[in-house]
Amino acid sequence: MRITRTLRAAAAAALLLTAAACGSSGSGGGASPGGLNPPDLKAPSALGRTEGQVNLIAWAGYVEDGSNDPKVDWVHDFEKQTGCQVHSKVAASSDEMVKLMKTGEYDAVSASGDASLRLIASGDAAPVNTALVPNYKDVFPDLKLQAWNSVKGKAYGIPHGRGANLLMYDTQKVNPAPTSWSAVFDDAARYKGHVTAYDSPIYIADAALYLKATRPELKIKDPYALDQKQFDAAVALLKKQNADVGEYWSDYLKEVSAFKSGDSVIGTTWQVIANLAASEGAKIKAFVPKEGATGWSDTWMVSAKAKHPNCAYKWLDWIVSPKVNAQVAEYFGEAPANAKACALTGDKNFCATYHAADTAYWKRVAFWNTPIQQCLDGRTDVKCVPYAKWVQAWTEIKG
Numbered sequence: 001m002r003i004t005r006t007l008r009a010a011a012a013a014a015l016l017l018t019a020a021a022c023g024s025s026g027s028g029g030g031a032s033p034g035g036l037n038p039p040d041l042k043a044p045s046a047l048g049r050t051e052g053q054v055n056l057i058a059w060a061g062y063v064e065d066g067s068n069d070p071k072v073d074w075v076h077d078f079e080k081q082t083g084c085q086v087h088s089k090v091a092a093s094s095d096e097m098v099k100l101m102k103t104g105e106y107d108a109v110s111a112s113g114d115a116s117l118r119l120i121a122s123g124d125a126a127p128v129n130t131a132l133v134p135n136y137k138d139v140f141p142d143l144k145l146q147a148w149n150s151v152k153g154k155a156y157g158i159p160h161g162r163g164a165n166l167l168m169y170d171t172q173k174v175n176p177a178p179t180s181w182s183a184v185f186d187d188a189a190r191y192k193g194h195v196t197a198y199d200s201p202i203y204i205a206d207a208a209l210y211l212k213a214t215r216p217e218l219k220i221k222d223p224y225a226l227d228q229k230q231f232d233a234a235v236a237l238l239k240k241q242n243a244d245v246g247e248y249w250s251d252y253l254k255e256v257s258a259f260k261s262g263d264s265v266i267g268t269t270w271q272v273i274a275n276l277a278a279s280e281g282a283k284i285k286a287f288v289p290k291e292g293a294t295g296w297s298d299t300w301m302v303s304a305k306a307k308h309p310n311c312a313y314k315w316l317d318w319i320v321s322p323k324v325n326a327q328v329a330e331y332f333g334e335a336p337a338n339a340k341a342c343a344l345t346g347d348k349n350f351c352a353t354y355h356a357a358d359t360a361y362w363k364r365v366a367f368w369n370t371p372i373q374q375c376l377d378g379r380t381d382v383k384c385v386p387y388a389k390w391v392q393a394w395t396e397i398k399g
Contacts, residue, residue, distance in 0.1 A: 036374060038151055039123035039304075047132055047310050054311035056088040057100050057109040059298070061332040062160070062319075063088040072331055074324045082318070084311035101125070104305035107312040110160055111301050113148035113368030114202070114387070119301060120156050121372075126304040128155050133317045135325075138338045142359055147376065148369045149299040157299035158316045161325075161334040163354070164295040164365045165198065165206065168269035168277070168286040170259060181210040181289045183266055185237055188244035195241070196255060196267030199248035201387075201394040202368065205294050206268065207234040207241075209366055213291040223294065224369050225376035231385040231393070238397045248398065259284055271354055272333030288364055295365040298334075329354070 056063055063086065066073035075086050089106070091097045094115035101109055101124045111119060119125035130136040136144075136158055143149075143159035150156055169178055174191065185207065188195050197203055208223035211233055218230050226234065246263060249255040252273045258264035259282045269277075274286035300316050302309060318324055322340035329336035330345050335356040342351035355361040369376060375384040 036117065036121055036151055036372070038120045041123060041126045041304055043127040043129035044132065044309065044313075045129065047313055050082055050084050050310045050314060051308040052083060052311070053085040053087060054108065054308045054315050055106045056086065056315065057091050057097050057106045058088055059110055059112075059332075060090045062110050062298075062328060063090075064328075064331065072327070074318075074327050078315065078318045078324075082311065082314045084308070084314055086315070098124070101303055104303065104307075106303055107306040107308045108300055108302050108315060110298050111157065112296050112298050114370050116148050116157065116299055116301065117370035117372065118387075120151055123304055125156055125301040126306070128157055128302055128316070130155050130158070132313050133158055133320070135317050135320045135322070135338060138322065138340050139320060140337060140339055140357070140359075142362055143297060143337055146297065146367065148297060148367055149301075157301040158320050159337040160298040160300055160319060161329050161332065161337055162295060162297040162362070162365075162367070163270055163272075163334045164288055164293045164361075166269050166271060166274065166286040166293060167289050168259070168267060168274050168284050170262070170265040171283045171285055173262065173265045177285070178266070179290050181206070181291050182214070184268070185210050185241055186214075188241050191266050192244045193246045194263065194265040195244045196247050196249055196258060196264040197241070197245055198268045199250040199398075201390040202294065203268070204231075204234050204238065204390055204393065204397075205366070205368075207237045209294060210291055211237065222375075222377040223366050224371045225379070225384050226371070227375070227379075227382045227384055231389070235393050235397060242397060242399060256280065256282070270333070275333075275353070288361070292364040292366060295362075295367050297367045329356075 063075060064072045065075035079085055091100065094112050097109050097111060097115050098118050100106055101119055139159050145153060145155060167181060184195050205223040208220055208226055211218055212220040212223060218233055220230050247258060255269060255273055256277045259277050260280060269286050274284060277284050300319060302312050306312050320338050322338050323344050325336045325338040326341035326344040329341060330350055335354040339357060342356055345351060351357060371384060371387045371390060373383050373386045
């Protein structure tokens with residue numbers, strides 16, 4: 001993997017995901033999240049002639065045409081094969097993606113879990129007929145019909161890639177080696193001023209995941225379906241942690257620098273960051289702690305107002321095709337969605353490093369989802385704290 005390019009490509013997408021996503025459990029089944037009832041939209045039963053162009057909203061690094069790096073280009077072959085000219089806009093946050101999709105000017109979007117349910121509920125994203133996406137058959141089963149990309153067994157997109165939020169630590173300065181998220185929560189004072197945390201409301205879910213394991217009396221089932229009492233406990237834990245945090249990171253190149261300099265010795269990270277930090281000499285390890293971890297799974301969704309739906313479907317099939325999915329995953333720094341992509345990565349150890357086919361690993365990851373008032377864990381006797389309140393609380397947490 002060309003790690004520096006990976007970081008540059010993903011940095012814009014990673015930067016300030018202030019619309020930060022919220023996870024659902026790693027279990028799937030496509031159950032209706034807390035009674036969510038989206039508009040009754042229909043997926044096409046067949047494709048027609050392509051329209052000559054497609055307008056996409058994407059994270060940086062997902063729609064590469066060689067302009068950022070001449071060696072990284074999967075757009076021009078798509079255009080040649082389909083006749084669909086690609087016009088793409090890079091979005092810096094999930095909130096921006098949602099806003100752009102509402103304009104009706106875009107045909108498809110690479111939505112993360114914090115955006116997907118909002119797009120489904122509002123009727124801005126249409127159901128997808130997976131039979132019209134031939135490469136869907138090779139997508140890992142544990143990415144299909146999940147709580148962030150389906151409702152009541154109906155698919156609303158094609159999985160693209162995934163990753164986990166890991167605990168990284170300096171092996172020379174953190175002893176004994178941690179096994180739990182307690183190292184950055186209950187025991188954070190041991191590393192006062194040198195703890196780092198992801199700068200986003202999504203991080204509330206990390207605290208909730210820890211409390212799910214350590215405070216059973218709170219009865220947290222899903223770290224993204226929090227009633228007021230559960231939410232308040234997560235916020236209180238993060239306010240306590242704030243005294244020990246040296247830096248909240250959003251630009252992960254800065255996180256690499258902080259671990260190299262010793263300003264940070266323990267905190268949340270991504271696999272691609274850990275790889276780069278280690279390649280530049282930092283003495284670090286990164287892993288999923290015993291409580292599990294949060295993570296993301298991105299999904300290509302089609303606009304309900306798509307002016308070029310046939311080209312959009314062609315793009316969905318292209319981006320998840322084995323060769324292209326391998327290129328995107330390796331360039332961006334995430335596990336591919338297509339199982340056949342693993343044989344086509346430049347780094348033959350890539351899929352092992354990113355746990356692409358490790359079902360047991362992903363069962364320990366609570367993937368991002370959108371917190372809504374209707375509790376995602378199925379409870380109907382209480383209301384859960386919606387996303388807007390997570391954003392407000394994050395400002396309070398950081399002071």
